[in-house]
Amino acid sequence: MKDYNFDKNIDRISTHSTKWLKFDNPEILPMWIADMDFASPPEVIQAIKKRADLGIFGYTELPPDLTPLLQDRILKHSGWEIDPEWVTWMPGVVVGLNVACRTILSLGDMVVTPSPIYAPFVYAPDNMNRGILRTSLLNNKGRLELDYASIESLINKDTKMFFFCNPHNPGGTLFEESEIKKLVDICVEKEIIICADEIHSDLVLDVERKHIHLAQTSKSAANNSITLVSPTKTFNMQGLPCGAAIIPNDEIRKEFRRNMRGISAHISIFSYIGAEAAYKYGEPWHKALIEYLRGNKEYLANEINDIEGISLYGPEATYLAWIDCSSSGLDNPADFFINAGVGVHDGKWFGNKDFVRLNFGCPRSILEEAVSRIKKAFSQRN
Numbered sequence: 373m374k375d376y377n378f379d380k381n382i383d384r385i386s387t388h389s390t391k392w393l394k395f396d397n398p399e400i401l402p403m404w405i406a407d408m409d410f411a412s413p414p415e416v417i418q419a420i421k422k423r424a425d426l427g428i429f430g431y432t433e434l435p436p437d438l439t440p441l442l443q444d445r446i447l448k449h450s451g452w453e454i455d456p457e458w459v460t461w462m463p464g465v466v467v468g469l470n471v472a473c474r475t476i477l478s479l480g481d482m483v484v485t486p487s488p489i490y491a492p493f494v495y496a497p498d499n500m501n502r503g504i505l506r507t508s509l510l511n512n513k514g515r516l517e518l519d520y521a522s523i524e525s526l527i528n529k530d531t532k533m534f535f536f537c538n539p540h541n542p543g544g545t546l547f548e549e550s551e552i553k554k555l556v557d558i559c560v561e562k563e564i565i566i567c568a569d570e571i572h573s574d575l576v577l578d579v580e581r582k583h584i585h586l587a588q589t590s591k592s593a594a595n596n597s598i599t600l601v602s603p604t605k606t607f608n609m610q611g612l613p614c615g616a617a618i619i620p621n622d623e624i625r626k627e628f629r630r631n632m633r634g635i636s637a638h639i640s641i642f643s644y645i646g647a648e649a650a651y652k653y654g655e656p657w658h659k660a661l662i663e664y665l666r667g668n669k670e671y672l673a674n675e676i677n678d679i680e681g682i683s684l685y686g687p688e689a690t691y692l693a694w695i696d697c698s699s700s701g702l703d704n705p706a707d708f709f710i711n712a713g714v715g716v717h718d719g720k721w722f723g724n725k726d727f728v729r730l731n732f733g734c735p736r737s738i739l740e741e742a743v744s745r746i747k748k749a750f751s752q753r754n
Protein backbone atom coordinates (compact mmCIF):
# COMPACT_ATOMS: atom_id res chain seq x y z
CA MET A 373 0.00 0.00 0.00
CA LYS A 374 1.25 3.49 -0.87
CA ASP A 375 2.03 5.86 1.96
CA TYR A 376 -0.41 8.74 2.32
CA ASN A 377 0.32 11.50 4.75
CA PHE A 378 -2.85 11.95 6.80
CA ASP A 379 -0.72 13.49 9.58
CA LYS A 380 0.05 16.58 7.52
CA ASN A 381 -1.48 19.87 8.68
CA ILE A 382 -2.68 21.86 5.69
CA ASP A 383 -3.61 25.53 6.01
CA ARG A 384 -7.21 25.85 4.87
CA ILE A 385 -8.10 29.33 6.08
CA SER A 386 -6.75 30.93 2.91
CA THR A 387 -9.07 28.68 0.84
CA HIS A 388 -12.30 30.21 2.27
CA SER A 389 -13.01 26.82 3.80
CA THR A 390 -16.49 26.79 5.37
CA LYS A 391 -15.12 24.68 8.18
CA TRP A 392 -12.19 26.92 9.00
CA LEU A 393 -14.00 30.26 8.67
CA LYS A 394 -16.78 29.37 11.09
CA PHE A 395 -15.21 30.65 14.30
CA ASP A 396 -13.90 34.20 14.54
CA ASN A 397 -11.40 33.16 17.17
CA PRO A 398 -8.53 31.50 15.26
CA GLU A 399 -7.55 29.56 18.39
CA ILE A 400 -10.68 27.40 18.12
CA LEU A 401 -10.10 24.10 16.33
CA PRO A 402 -12.95 23.68 13.81
CA MET A 403 -14.35 20.17 14.21
CA TRP A 404 -17.91 20.64 13.07
CA ILE A 405 -19.04 20.36 9.42
CA ALA A 406 -18.47 17.00 7.68
CA ASP A 407 -15.34 17.55 5.69
CA MET A 408 -11.92 16.23 6.55
CA ASP A 409 -8.61 18.06 6.80
CA PHE A 410 -6.90 15.64 4.41
CA ALA A 411 -5.80 16.16 0.81
CA SER A 412 -7.82 14.07 -1.66
CA PRO A 413 -6.16 11.14 -3.48
CA PRO A 414 -3.14 12.31 -5.50
CA GLU A 415 -4.75 10.95 -8.68
CA VAL A 416 -7.71 13.28 -8.17
CA ILE A 417 -5.41 16.26 -7.78
CA GLN A 418 -3.44 15.31 -10.89
CA ALA A 419 -6.54 14.79 -13.02
CA ILE A 420 -7.95 18.18 -12.02
CA LYS A 421 -4.63 19.93 -12.72
CA LYS A 422 -4.42 18.27 -16.13
CA ARG A 423 -7.94 19.32 -17.05
CA ALA A 424 -7.37 22.87 -15.74
CA ASP A 425 -4.31 23.17 -17.97
CA LEU A 426 -6.55 22.89 -21.05
CA GLY A 427 -8.03 26.24 -20.13
CA ILE A 428 -11.49 25.79 -21.70
CA PHE A 429 -14.35 25.30 -19.27
CA GLY A 430 -17.44 25.08 -21.45
CA TYR A 431 -20.63 23.03 -20.99
CA THR A 432 -19.65 19.46 -20.28
CA GLU A 433 -21.44 16.11 -20.56
CA LEU A 434 -21.35 13.26 -18.08
CA PRO A 435 -18.11 11.29 -18.61
CA PRO A 436 -19.27 7.99 -20.14
CA ASP A 437 -17.37 5.83 -17.68
CA LEU A 438 -18.68 7.50 -14.51
CA THR A 439 -21.85 5.44 -14.18
CA PRO A 440 -20.08 2.13 -14.94
CA LEU A 441 -17.43 3.07 -12.36
CA LEU A 442 -20.14 3.66 -9.76
CA GLN A 443 -21.85 0.44 -10.79
CA ASP A 444 -18.58 -1.50 -10.32
CA ARG A 445 -17.83 0.10 -7.00
CA ILE A 446 -21.23 -0.70 -5.54
CA LEU A 447 -21.02 -4.29 -6.76
CA LYS A 448 -17.53 -4.76 -5.29
CA HIS A 449 -18.26 -3.10 -1.96
CA SER A 450 -21.81 -4.23 -1.26
CA GLY A 451 -22.75 -6.83 -3.85
CA TRP A 452 -25.66 -4.75 -5.17
CA GLU A 453 -26.12 -5.10 -8.92
CA ILE A 454 -27.44 -1.85 -10.30
CA ASP A 455 -28.55 -1.14 -13.83
CA PRO A 456 -26.78 1.99 -15.20
CA GLU A 457 -30.18 3.18 -16.41
CA TRP A 458 -31.26 3.63 -12.76
CA VAL A 459 -28.63 6.31 -12.12
CA THR A 460 -29.24 10.07 -12.23
CA TRP A 461 -26.30 12.35 -11.46
CA MET A 462 -26.90 15.54 -9.49
CA PRO A 463 -24.77 18.36 -8.07
CA GLY A 464 -24.94 17.00 -4.49
CA VAL A 465 -26.96 14.78 -2.23
CA VAL A 466 -28.92 17.57 -0.54
CA VAL A 467 -30.21 18.36 -4.02
CA GLY A 468 -31.42 14.76 -4.08
CA LEU A 469 -33.26 15.12 -0.76
CA ASN A 470 -35.06 18.19 -2.07
CA VAL A 471 -35.87 16.69 -5.48
CA ALA A 472 -37.18 13.58 -3.70
CA CYS A 473 -39.62 15.82 -1.81
CA ARG A 474 -40.75 17.49 -5.04
CA THR A 475 -41.19 14.08 -6.62
CA ILE A 476 -43.06 12.23 -3.92
CA LEU A 477 -44.95 14.82 -1.88
CA SER A 478 -48.09 16.68 -2.88
CA LEU A 479 -49.52 19.54 -0.85
CA GLY A 480 -50.48 18.24 2.60
CA ASP A 481 -48.16 15.23 2.42
CA MET A 482 -45.54 14.48 5.02
CA VAL A 483 -42.18 12.83 5.57
CA VAL A 484 -41.15 10.79 8.59
CA THR A 485 -37.53 10.91 9.63
CA PRO A 486 -35.55 9.55 12.55
CA SER A 487 -34.28 12.11 15.04
CA PRO A 488 -31.61 13.27 15.71
CA ILE A 489 -30.79 13.85 12.08
CA TYR A 490 -28.66 15.93 9.70
CA ALA A 491 -30.74 19.13 9.56
CA PRO A 492 -31.27 19.34 5.75
CA PHE A 493 -33.54 16.30 6.13
CA VAL A 494 -35.88 18.62 8.01
CA TYR A 495 -35.34 21.63 5.76
CA ALA A 496 -36.06 19.74 2.53
CA PRO A 497 -39.81 19.19 3.08
CA ASP A 498 -40.05 22.57 4.79
CA ASN A 499 -38.52 24.25 1.71
CA MET A 500 -41.70 23.34 -0.17
CA ASN A 501 -44.13 23.68 2.70
CA ARG A 502 -44.47 19.98 3.33
CA GLY A 503 -44.62 18.51 6.82
CA ILE A 504 -42.08 16.45 8.72
CA LEU A 505 -42.62 14.07 11.60
CA ARG A 506 -39.72 12.90 13.71
CA THR A 507 -39.39 9.47 15.23
CA SER A 508 -36.82 9.48 18.03
CA LEU A 509 -34.08 6.93 17.65
CA LEU A 510 -33.63 4.61 20.61
CA ASN A 511 -30.39 4.51 22.51
CA ASN A 512 -29.18 0.94 22.81
CA LYS A 513 -25.97 1.26 24.87
CA GLY A 514 -24.64 4.07 22.72
CA ARG A 515 -26.05 2.75 19.44
CA LEU A 516 -28.95 4.67 17.91
CA GLU A 517 -31.64 2.31 16.64
CA LEU A 518 -34.97 2.64 14.89
CA ASP A 519 -38.15 2.61 16.97
CA TYR A 520 -40.45 0.59 14.72
CA ALA A 521 -43.52 0.99 16.91
CA SER A 522 -43.13 4.75 16.82
CA ILE A 523 -42.61 4.71 13.03
CA GLU A 524 -45.79 2.69 12.54
CA SER A 525 -47.78 4.95 14.78
CA LEU A 526 -46.57 8.11 13.00
CA ILE A 527 -47.52 6.94 9.54
CA ASN A 528 -50.98 8.02 8.47
CA LYS A 529 -52.72 8.57 5.16
CA ASP A 530 -50.77 11.78 4.54
CA THR A 531 -47.35 10.23 5.10
CA LYS A 532 -45.77 9.54 1.74
CA MET A 533 -42.04 9.22 2.38
CA PHE A 534 -39.53 8.02 4.95
CA PHE A 535 -36.16 9.76 5.03
CA PHE A 536 -33.55 7.20 6.05
CA CYS A 537 -29.91 8.00 6.74
CA ASN A 538 -27.56 5.02 6.63
CA PRO A 539 -24.87 5.20 7.92
CA HIS A 540 -26.58 7.54 10.27
CA ASN A 541 -25.52 11.14 10.71
CA PRO A 542 -25.02 12.15 13.51
CA GLY A 543 -25.19 8.83 15.42
CA GLY A 544 -22.83 6.76 13.25
CA THR A 545 -25.08 3.67 13.23
CA LEU A 546 -24.47 1.28 10.34
CA PHE A 547 -27.82 -0.44 10.08
CA GLU A 548 -27.91 -4.24 9.84
CA GLU A 549 -29.77 -5.99 7.05
CA SER A 550 -32.44 -7.22 9.47
CA GLU A 551 -33.04 -3.66 10.71
CA ILE A 552 -33.35 -2.34 7.16
CA LYS A 553 -35.72 -5.13 6.17
CA LYS A 554 -38.00 -4.40 9.09
CA LEU A 555 -38.18 -0.75 8.05
CA VAL A 556 -38.83 -1.70 4.42
CA ASP A 557 -41.63 -4.07 5.47
CA ILE A 558 -43.41 -1.27 7.31
CA CYS A 559 -42.97 1.25 4.49
CA VAL A 560 -44.03 -1.16 1.75
CA GLU A 561 -47.08 -2.21 3.70
CA LYS A 562 -48.05 1.43 4.28
CA GLU A 563 -47.20 2.30 0.67
CA ILE A 564 -44.63 4.94 1.42
CA ILE A 565 -41.41 5.57 -0.49
CA ILE A 566 -38.08 5.46 1.31
CA CYS A 567 -35.44 7.97 0.40
CA ALA A 568 -32.17 6.47 1.66
CA ASP A 569 -29.30 8.91 2.01
CA GLU A 570 -26.25 6.65 1.92
CA ILE A 571 -23.62 9.33 1.38
CA HIS A 572 -21.47 7.92 4.21
CA SER A 573 -21.65 4.33 2.94
CA ASP A 574 -17.94 4.12 2.06
CA LEU A 575 -16.93 5.14 5.56
CA VAL A 576 -17.50 1.91 7.47
CA LEU A 577 -15.23 1.69 10.51
CA ASP A 578 -16.35 -1.63 11.99
CA VAL A 579 -13.78 -4.06 10.69
CA GLU A 580 -15.96 -7.03 9.87
CA ARG A 581 -18.99 -5.28 8.48
CA LYS A 582 -19.95 -3.78 5.16
CA HIS A 583 -22.57 -1.32 4.09
CA ILE A 584 -25.85 -2.80 2.91
CA HIS A 585 -27.85 -0.61 0.56
CA LEU A 586 -31.52 -0.50 1.48
CA ALA A 587 -32.55 -1.10 -2.13
CA GLN A 588 -30.56 -4.34 -2.37
CA THR A 589 -32.45 -6.05 0.46
CA SER A 590 -35.46 -7.08 -1.67
CA LYS A 591 -37.32 -6.38 -4.90
CA SER A 592 -39.91 -4.34 -3.06
CA ALA A 593 -37.17 -2.32 -1.35
CA ALA A 594 -35.71 -1.50 -4.77
CA ASN A 595 -39.09 -0.65 -6.23
CA ASN A 596 -40.07 1.68 -3.38
CA SER A 597 -36.88 3.63 -2.86
CA ILE A 598 -34.59 6.41 -3.93
CA THR A 599 -30.96 5.82 -2.95
CA LEU A 600 -28.57 8.74 -2.75
CA VAL A 601 -24.81 8.19 -2.90
CA SER A 602 -21.79 10.32 -3.67
CA PRO A 603 -18.00 10.19 -3.96
CA THR A 604 -17.59 13.49 -2.11
CA LYS A 605 -17.49 12.32 1.53
CA THR A 606 -15.44 9.25 0.67
CA PHE A 607 -12.69 11.15 -1.11
CA ASN A 608 -13.05 14.47 0.73
CA MET A 609 -14.22 16.50 -2.26
CA GLN A 610 -17.20 18.38 -0.79
CA GLY A 611 -16.24 21.47 -2.81
CA LEU A 612 -16.74 19.41 -5.98
CA PRO A 613 -20.48 18.75 -5.59
CA CYS A 614 -21.60 15.54 -7.19
CA GLY A 615 -24.00 12.79 -6.24
CA ALA A 616 -26.14 10.08 -7.75
CA ALA A 617 -29.75 9.07 -7.23
CA ILE A 618 -30.25 5.37 -7.89
CA ILE A 619 -33.90 4.72 -8.65
CA PRO A 620 -34.91 1.28 -9.98
CA ASN A 621 -38.60 2.25 -10.26
CA ASP A 622 -39.12 3.67 -13.78
CA GLU A 623 -42.01 5.91 -12.84
CA ILE A 624 -40.33 7.47 -9.81
CA ARG A 625 -37.11 7.92 -11.77
CA LYS A 626 -38.90 9.67 -14.61
CA GLU A 627 -40.63 12.04 -12.20
CA PHE A 628 -37.40 12.64 -10.27
CA ARG A 629 -35.62 13.66 -13.48
CA ARG A 630 -38.52 15.88 -14.51
CA ASN A 631 -38.39 17.63 -11.13
CA MET A 632 -34.69 18.39 -11.53
CA ARG A 633 -35.04 19.96 -14.94
CA GLY A 634 -34.15 23.65 -15.10
CA ILE A 635 -33.67 23.82 -11.34
CA SER A 636 -30.74 21.57 -10.58
CA ALA A 637 -27.53 23.23 -11.77
CA HIS A 638 -24.96 21.65 -14.10
CA ILE A 639 -22.44 19.41 -12.45
CA SER A 640 -19.10 21.20 -12.65
CA ILE A 641 -16.32 19.95 -14.90
CA PHE A 642 -14.07 19.48 -11.89
CA SER A 643 -16.72 17.53 -10.00
CA TYR A 644 -16.88 15.10 -12.91
CA ILE A 645 -13.11 14.89 -13.24
CA GLY A 646 -12.66 14.42 -9.49
CA ALA A 647 -15.37 11.77 -9.22
CA GLU A 648 -14.04 9.84 -12.19
CA ALA A 649 -10.43 9.85 -10.96
CA ALA A 650 -11.50 8.99 -7.41
CA TYR A 651 -13.56 5.98 -8.47
CA LYS A 652 -10.90 4.84 -10.94
CA TYR A 653 -7.75 5.25 -8.88
CA GLY A 654 -8.71 6.26 -5.35
CA GLU A 655 -9.23 2.90 -3.69
CA PRO A 656 -5.73 2.52 -2.14
CA TRP A 657 -6.12 6.01 -0.66
CA HIS A 658 -9.59 5.15 0.61
CA LYS A 659 -8.32 1.98 2.31
CA ALA A 660 -5.52 3.92 4.01
CA LEU A 661 -8.02 6.60 5.06
CA ILE A 662 -10.26 4.05 6.76
CA GLU A 663 -7.28 2.66 8.68
CA TYR A 664 -6.38 6.17 9.82
CA LEU A 665 -9.95 6.99 10.84
CA ARG A 666 -10.21 3.74 12.79
CA GLY A 667 -7.13 4.78 14.75
CA ASN A 668 -8.58 8.24 15.39
CA LYS A 669 -11.89 6.80 16.49
CA GLU A 670 -10.33 4.33 18.89
CA TYR A 671 -8.16 7.02 20.42
CA LEU A 672 -11.08 9.46 20.74
CA ALA A 673 -13.48 6.87 22.16
CA ASN A 674 -11.01 5.84 24.87
CA GLU A 675 -10.32 9.41 25.86
CA ILE A 676 -13.91 10.68 25.77
CA ASN A 677 -15.36 7.71 27.61
CA ASP A 678 -12.79 8.34 30.33
CA ILE A 679 -14.27 11.75 31.11
CA GLU A 680 -17.01 11.67 33.71
CA GLY A 681 -20.42 12.75 32.44
CA ILE A 682 -19.82 12.35 28.71
CA SER A 683 -19.69 9.36 26.36
CA LEU A 684 -19.32 8.58 22.72
CA TYR A 685 -21.96 6.88 20.56
CA GLY A 686 -20.46 4.35 18.14
CA PRO A 687 -19.66 5.33 15.52
CA GLU A 688 -19.77 2.17 13.43
CA ALA A 689 -19.26 4.34 10.35
CA THR A 690 -18.49 7.99 9.43
CA TYR A 691 -15.82 10.25 10.94
CA LEU A 692 -18.39 11.98 13.13
CA ALA A 693 -18.50 11.44 16.88
CA TRP A 694 -21.87 11.96 18.56
CA ILE A 695 -21.01 12.80 22.14
CA ASP A 696 -23.64 12.40 24.83
CA CYS A 697 -23.32 15.16 27.42
CA SER A 698 -26.71 14.59 29.06
CA SER A 699 -25.14 13.38 32.33
CA SER A 700 -22.61 16.17 32.46
CA GLY A 701 -24.85 18.77 34.05
CA LEU A 702 -23.92 21.24 31.29
CA ASP A 703 -26.76 23.51 30.17
CA ASN A 704 -25.11 24.22 26.87
CA PRO A 705 -22.54 21.55 26.01
CA ALA A 706 -21.70 23.07 22.61
CA ASP A 707 -20.75 26.40 24.21
CA PHE A 708 -18.68 24.58 26.79
CA PHE A 709 -16.64 22.75 24.12
CA ILE A 710 -16.28 25.87 21.99
CA ASN A 711 -15.14 27.91 25.00
CA ALA A 712 -12.58 25.18 25.58
CA GLY A 713 -11.29 25.80 22.05
CA VAL A 714 -12.93 22.80 20.35
CA GLY A 715 -15.30 23.92 17.60
CA VAL A 716 -17.90 21.15 17.68
CA HIS A 717 -21.26 21.11 15.91
CA ASP A 718 -24.08 21.94 18.32
CA GLY A 719 -26.33 18.90 18.82
CA LYS A 720 -29.32 21.24 18.69
CA TRP A 721 -28.87 21.51 14.91
CA PHE A 722 -29.52 17.77 14.70
CA GLY A 723 -32.35 17.81 17.23
CA ASN A 724 -30.69 17.21 20.62
CA LYS A 725 -29.02 20.03 22.51
CA ASP A 726 -27.52 17.64 25.08
CA PHE A 727 -25.11 16.30 22.49
CA VAL A 728 -22.26 17.69 20.45
CA ARG A 729 -20.90 16.27 17.20
CA LEU A 730 -17.15 16.22 16.80
CA ASN A 731 -15.53 15.60 13.42
CA PHE A 732 -12.42 13.44 13.87
CA GLY A 733 -11.44 13.46 10.17
CA CYS A 734 -8.27 15.38 10.91
CA PRO A 735 -4.58 14.78 11.58
CA ARG A 736 -4.03 12.92 14.85
CA SER A 737 -2.08 15.87 16.26
CA ILE A 738 -5.18 18.10 15.96
CA LEU A 739 -7.35 15.44 17.56
CA GLU A 740 -4.86 15.06 20.42
CA GLU A 741 -4.87 18.80 20.98
CA ALA A 742 -8.68 18.79 21.00
CA VAL A 743 -8.80 15.94 23.50
CA SER A 744 -6.30 17.67 25.75
CA ARG A 745 -8.43 20.86 25.69
CA ILE A 746 -11.61 18.92 26.44
CA LYS A 747 -9.98 17.08 29.33
CA LYS A 748 -8.55 20.28 30.75
CA ALA A 749 -11.93 22.04 30.53
CA PHE A 750 -13.71 19.19 32.28
CA SER A 751 -11.05 18.91 34.97
CA GLN A 752 -11.34 22.63 35.70
CA ARG A 753 -15.12 22.65 36.05
CA ASN A 754 -16.46 23.51 39.42
Ligand SMILES: Cc1ncc(COP(=O)(O)O)c(C=O)c1O
Pocket residue numbers: 406463464465466467490537541569571572602604610613614615
Ligand atom coordinates in the same frame (compact mmCIF):
# COMPACT_ATOMS: atom_id res chain seq x y z
C1 LIG B 1 -26.29 12.55 5.55
C2 LIG B 1 -25.75 13.63 4.66
N1 LIG B 1 -26.35 13.87 3.49
C3 LIG B 1 -25.91 14.84 2.66
C4 LIG B 1 -24.82 15.60 2.99
C5 LIG B 1 -24.35 16.69 2.07
O1 LIG B 1 -24.33 16.25 0.77
P1 LIG B 1 -23.95 17.24 -0.42
O2 LIG B 1 -22.80 18.06 0.02
O3 LIG B 1 -23.60 16.29 -1.54
O4 LIG B 1 -25.17 18.03 -0.74
C6 LIG B 1 -24.16 15.39 4.20
C7 LIG B 1 -23.03 16.23 4.60
O5 LIG B 1 -22.61 16.26 5.72
C8 LIG B 1 -24.64 14.37 5.05
O6 LIG B 1 -24.05 14.11 6.21
